[in-house]
Amino acid sequence: xxxxxxxxxxxxxxxxxxxxxxxxxxxxxxxxxxxxxxxxxxxxxxxxxxxxxxxxxxxxxxxxxxxxxxxxxxxxxxxxxxxxxxxxxxxxxxxxxxxxxxxxxxxxxxxxxx
Amino acid sequence: xxxxxxxxxxxxxxxxxxxxxxxxxxxxxxxxxxxxxxxxxxxxxxxxxxxxxxxxxxxxxxxxxxxxxxxxxxxxxxxxxxxxxxxxxxxxxxxxxxxxxxxxxxxxxxxxxxxxxxx
Numbered sequence: 001x002x003x004x005x006x007x008x009x010x011x012x013x014x015x016x017x018x019x020x021x022x023x024x025x026x027x028x029x030x031x032x033x034x035x036x037x038x039x040x041x042x043x044x045x046x047x048x049x050x051x052x053x054x055x056x057x058x059x060x061x062x063x064x065x066x067x068x069x070x071x072x073x074x075x076x077x078x079x080x081x082x083x084x085x086x087x088x089x090x091x092x093x094x095x096x097x098x099x100x101x102x103x104x105x106x107x108x109x110x111x112x113x114x
Numbered sequence: 115x116x117x118x119x120x121x122x123x124x125x126x127x128x129x130x131x132x133x134x135x136x137x138x139x140x141x142x143x144x145x146x147x148x149x150x151x152x153x154x155x156x157x158x159x160x161x162x163x164x165x166x167x168x169x170x171x172x173x174x175x176x177x178x179x180x181x182x183x184x185x186x187x188x189x190x191x192x193x194x195x196x197x198x199x200x201x202x203x204x205x206x207x208x209x210x211x212x213x214x215x216x217x218x219x220x221x222x223x224x225x226x227x228x229x230x231x232x233x
Contacts, residue, residue: 034221043120043207043224044158090157092222102148102222106157 002027004093006105013081014113021076021108023065023091033074034092034102035065044090050074061085086112116212117141120225127198128233135193135228137208143188144210148222149181152205164191198232205229 003026013019025031032051036044048059055067065076074091091105117140127133137147145166150158162183163171170183180202182194195202206229209222 036224041205041227041229043118043226044209044222045224046221049221101160101163104157
Protein backbone atom coordinates (compact mmCIF):
# COMPACT_ATOMS: atom_id res chain seq x y z
CA UNK A 1 0.00 0.00 0.00
CA UNK A 2 1.08 3.54 -0.62
CA UNK A 3 1.12 6.30 1.97
CA UNK A 4 2.11 9.92 2.27
CA UNK A 5 3.49 11.66 5.34
CA UNK A 6 3.53 15.38 5.88
CA UNK A 7 5.19 15.82 9.24
CA UNK A 8 4.43 19.51 9.66
CA UNK A 9 0.79 20.41 10.18
CA UNK A 10 1.56 24.14 10.32
CA UNK A 11 4.49 26.19 9.11
CA UNK A 12 4.64 29.89 10.00
CA UNK A 13 7.15 31.93 8.03
CA UNK A 14 7.82 35.60 7.58
CA UNK A 15 7.14 37.25 4.27
CA UNK A 16 10.07 37.07 1.83
CA UNK A 17 11.70 34.28 3.81
CA UNK A 18 12.34 30.85 2.28
CA UNK A 19 10.16 27.87 3.13
CA UNK A 20 10.28 24.10 2.80
CA UNK A 21 7.24 21.88 3.23
CA UNK A 22 8.21 18.28 3.76
CA UNK A 23 6.66 15.25 2.14
CA UNK A 24 7.72 11.63 2.37
CA UNK A 25 6.02 8.73 0.72
CA UNK A 26 6.00 4.99 1.01
CA UNK A 27 5.51 2.72 -1.97
CA UNK A 28 6.88 -0.53 -3.28
CA UNK A 29 6.49 0.54 -6.90
CA UNK A 30 7.22 3.61 -8.96
CA UNK A 31 4.97 6.56 -8.32
CA UNK A 32 3.67 9.85 -9.57
CA UNK A 33 3.95 12.69 -7.07
CA UNK A 34 1.90 15.86 -6.74
CA UNK A 35 1.53 18.98 -4.69
CA UNK A 36 -1.90 20.56 -4.45
CA UNK A 37 -2.79 23.89 -2.84
CA UNK A 38 -6.09 24.71 -1.17
CA UNK A 39 -7.17 28.26 -0.35
CA UNK A 40 -9.86 28.75 2.31
CA UNK A 41 -13.25 27.32 1.35
CA UNK A 42 -12.03 26.27 -2.07
CA UNK A 43 -11.19 23.04 -3.82
CA UNK A 44 -7.68 21.88 -4.51
CA UNK A 45 -5.52 23.22 -7.31
CA UNK A 46 -2.61 21.34 -8.80
CA UNK A 47 0.59 23.19 -7.98
CA UNK A 48 3.12 20.88 -9.59
CA UNK A 49 3.70 17.27 -10.45
CA UNK A 50 6.44 14.75 -11.00
CA UNK A 51 5.65 12.09 -13.58
CA UNK A 52 9.05 11.21 -15.03
CA UNK A 53 12.22 12.81 -16.32
CA UNK A 54 13.86 15.66 -14.46
CA UNK A 55 13.58 15.21 -10.72
CA UNK A 56 13.25 18.96 -10.15
CA UNK A 57 9.85 20.35 -11.09
CA UNK A 58 8.73 23.94 -10.90
CA UNK A 59 5.47 25.85 -10.77
CA UNK A 60 4.70 29.15 -12.42
CA UNK A 61 4.53 31.00 -9.09
CA UNK A 62 8.00 30.20 -7.83
CA UNK A 63 7.50 26.90 -6.03
CA UNK A 64 9.66 23.90 -6.80
CA UNK A 65 9.88 20.33 -5.60
CA UNK A 66 12.52 17.69 -6.01
CA UNK A 67 11.86 13.99 -6.28
CA UNK A 68 14.43 12.08 -4.25
CA UNK A 69 13.97 8.37 -4.80
CA UNK A 70 16.57 7.24 -2.29
CA UNK A 71 14.99 9.29 0.47
CA UNK A 72 11.44 8.75 -0.82
CA UNK A 73 10.80 12.46 -0.53
CA UNK A 74 9.17 15.20 -2.55
CA UNK A 75 9.72 18.36 -0.52
CA UNK A 76 8.21 21.64 -1.66
CA UNK A 77 10.33 24.78 -1.55
CA UNK A 78 10.07 28.46 -2.31
CA UNK A 79 12.98 30.88 -1.89
CA UNK A 80 10.81 33.88 -0.97
CA UNK A 81 7.18 33.60 0.11
CA UNK A 82 4.41 36.14 -0.26
CA UNK A 83 1.31 36.80 1.79
CA UNK A 84 -0.73 35.30 -1.03
CA UNK A 85 0.99 31.95 -0.52
CA UNK A 86 -0.90 31.47 2.73
CA UNK A 87 -2.88 28.28 2.14
CA UNK A 88 -2.99 24.58 2.88
CA UNK A 89 -0.66 22.40 0.85
CA UNK A 90 -1.27 18.71 0.22
CA UNK A 91 1.25 16.21 -1.05
CA UNK A 92 -0.18 13.28 -3.00
CA UNK A 93 0.99 10.07 -4.64
CA UNK A 94 -0.35 7.60 -7.15
CA UNK A 95 1.07 4.49 -8.75
CA UNK A 96 2.44 4.18 -12.25
CA UNK A 97 0.36 2.67 -14.96
CA UNK A 98 -3.34 2.14 -15.51
CA UNK A 99 -6.02 3.29 -13.17
CA UNK A 100 -4.80 4.34 -9.76
CA UNK A 101 -6.16 6.08 -6.73
CA UNK A 102 -4.50 9.16 -5.40
CA UNK A 103 -3.46 9.13 -1.77
CA UNK A 104 -3.18 12.46 0.00
CA UNK A 105 -1.09 13.53 2.95
CA UNK A 106 -2.70 15.26 5.89
CA UNK A 107 -1.72 18.70 4.66
CA UNK A 108 0.53 21.51 5.83
CA UNK A 109 -0.88 24.91 6.56
CA UNK A 110 1.54 27.59 5.42
CA UNK A 111 1.00 30.86 7.22
CA UNK A 112 2.95 33.80 5.88
CA UNK A 113 3.48 36.51 8.46
CA UNK A 114 3.76 40.11 7.26
CA UNK B 115 -8.23 23.54 -19.87
CA UNK B 116 -9.34 20.77 -17.49
CA UNK B 117 -11.88 22.76 -15.50
CA UNK B 118 -14.28 21.10 -13.08
CA UNK B 119 -17.33 23.01 -11.92
CA UNK B 120 -19.10 22.07 -8.71
CA UNK B 121 -22.50 23.35 -7.61
CA UNK B 122 -23.75 24.52 -5.19
CA UNK B 123 -20.81 25.99 -3.33
CA UNK B 124 -22.81 26.23 -0.12
CA UNK B 125 -26.02 24.59 0.96
CA UNK B 126 -27.93 24.60 4.20
CA UNK B 127 -30.69 22.09 4.75
CA UNK B 128 -32.89 20.71 7.46
CA UNK B 129 -32.23 17.35 9.03
CA UNK B 130 -33.98 14.57 7.14
CA UNK B 131 -33.95 16.22 3.75
CA UNK B 132 -31.83 15.23 0.74
CA UNK B 133 -29.26 17.38 -0.99
CA UNK B 134 -27.81 16.98 -4.47
CA UNK B 135 -24.36 18.24 -5.45
CA UNK B 136 -23.32 18.41 -9.09
CA UNK B 137 -19.86 18.02 -10.55
CA UNK B 138 -19.24 18.89 -14.18
CA UNK B 139 -16.17 18.68 -16.35
CA UNK B 140 -16.42 21.76 -18.56
CA UNK B 141 -13.89 21.23 -21.30
CA UNK B 142 -13.05 17.55 -21.25
CA UNK B 143 -14.76 14.22 -20.90
CA UNK B 144 -14.37 12.52 -17.58
CA UNK B 145 -15.11 8.82 -17.55
CA UNK B 146 -14.03 8.71 -13.93
CA UNK B 147 -14.80 11.21 -11.21
CA UNK B 148 -14.03 11.04 -7.53
CA UNK B 149 -15.91 12.31 -4.52
CA UNK B 150 -14.04 13.35 -1.41
CA UNK B 151 -15.09 14.53 1.99
CA UNK B 152 -12.96 16.87 4.03
CA UNK B 153 -13.38 17.40 7.73
CA UNK B 154 -12.07 20.58 9.35
CA UNK B 155 -8.30 20.69 9.52
CA UNK B 156 -8.03 17.24 7.99
CA UNK B 157 -7.05 15.76 4.69
CA UNK B 158 -9.36 14.53 1.99
CA UNK B 159 -11.12 11.25 2.46
CA UNK B 160 -12.03 9.44 -0.72
CA UNK B 161 -15.68 8.45 -0.52
CA UNK B 162 -16.28 6.85 -3.87
CA UNK B 163 -15.22 6.55 -7.47
CA UNK B 164 -17.86 7.48 -9.99
CA UNK B 165 -17.71 5.67 -13.33
CA UNK B 166 -19.71 6.85 -16.30
CA UNK B 167 -22.41 4.37 -17.19
CA UNK B 168 -21.84 2.04 -14.28
CA UNK B 169 -22.22 1.83 -10.54
CA UNK B 170 -19.97 3.83 -8.29
CA UNK B 171 -17.29 2.12 -6.26
CA UNK B 172 -17.49 3.06 -2.62
CA UNK B 173 -14.66 3.09 -0.12
CA UNK B 174 -14.88 0.98 2.97
CA UNK B 175 -17.09 2.52 5.61
CA UNK B 176 -19.01 4.80 3.25
CA UNK B 177 -22.74 4.14 3.17
CA UNK B 178 -23.76 3.79 -0.45
CA UNK B 179 -27.44 4.16 0.37
CA UNK B 180 -26.78 7.44 2.09
CA UNK B 181 -24.41 8.90 -0.46
CA UNK B 182 -25.95 8.19 -3.83
CA UNK B 183 -23.68 8.77 -6.79
CA UNK B 184 -24.82 8.97 -10.38
CA UNK B 185 -22.55 9.45 -13.38
CA UNK B 186 -25.03 9.66 -16.21
CA UNK B 187 -22.84 11.35 -18.78
CA UNK B 188 -19.19 11.92 -19.58
CA UNK B 189 -19.34 15.40 -18.10
CA UNK B 190 -21.62 15.10 -15.09
CA UNK B 191 -21.55 13.24 -11.81
CA UNK B 192 -23.91 13.91 -8.92
CA UNK B 193 -23.70 13.15 -5.23
CA UNK B 194 -26.96 13.01 -3.31
CA UNK B 195 -26.82 13.02 0.46
CA UNK B 196 -30.06 11.32 1.46
CA UNK B 197 -31.83 11.95 4.76
CA UNK B 198 -29.08 14.28 5.83
CA UNK B 199 -28.19 14.65 9.50
CA UNK B 200 -25.97 17.16 11.27
CA UNK B 201 -23.05 14.71 11.27
CA UNK B 202 -23.14 14.81 7.47
CA UNK B 203 -22.16 18.47 7.59
CA UNK B 204 -18.85 18.72 5.81
CA UNK B 205 -16.96 20.01 2.80
CA UNK B 206 -17.51 17.77 -0.20
CA UNK B 207 -15.13 18.00 -3.13
CA UNK B 208 -15.31 16.29 -6.49
CA UNK B 209 -12.49 15.71 -8.91
CA UNK B 210 -12.04 14.31 -12.36
CA UNK B 211 -9.19 12.33 -13.76
CA UNK B 212 -7.42 14.29 -16.45
CA UNK B 213 -5.07 12.14 -18.54
CA UNK B 214 -1.75 13.82 -19.17
CA UNK B 215 0.15 11.05 -20.87
CA UNK B 216 -0.27 7.57 -22.28
CA UNK B 217 0.89 5.90 -19.09
CA UNK B 218 -2.26 7.11 -17.41
CA UNK B 219 -0.88 9.49 -14.85
CA UNK B 220 -3.77 10.17 -12.56
CA UNK B 221 -3.70 13.94 -12.39
CA UNK B 222 -6.79 15.18 -10.67
CA UNK B 223 -8.63 18.37 -11.40
CA UNK B 224 -10.81 19.49 -8.52
CA UNK B 225 -14.04 21.34 -8.20
CA UNK B 226 -14.26 24.26 -5.81
CA UNK B 227 -16.11 22.18 -3.23
CA UNK B 228 -19.53 22.30 -1.62
CA UNK B 229 -20.00 23.12 2.03
CA UNK B 230 -23.00 21.31 3.41
CA UNK B 231 -24.53 22.40 6.69
CA UNK B 232 -27.33 20.28 8.09
CA UNK B 233 -29.39 21.95 10.80
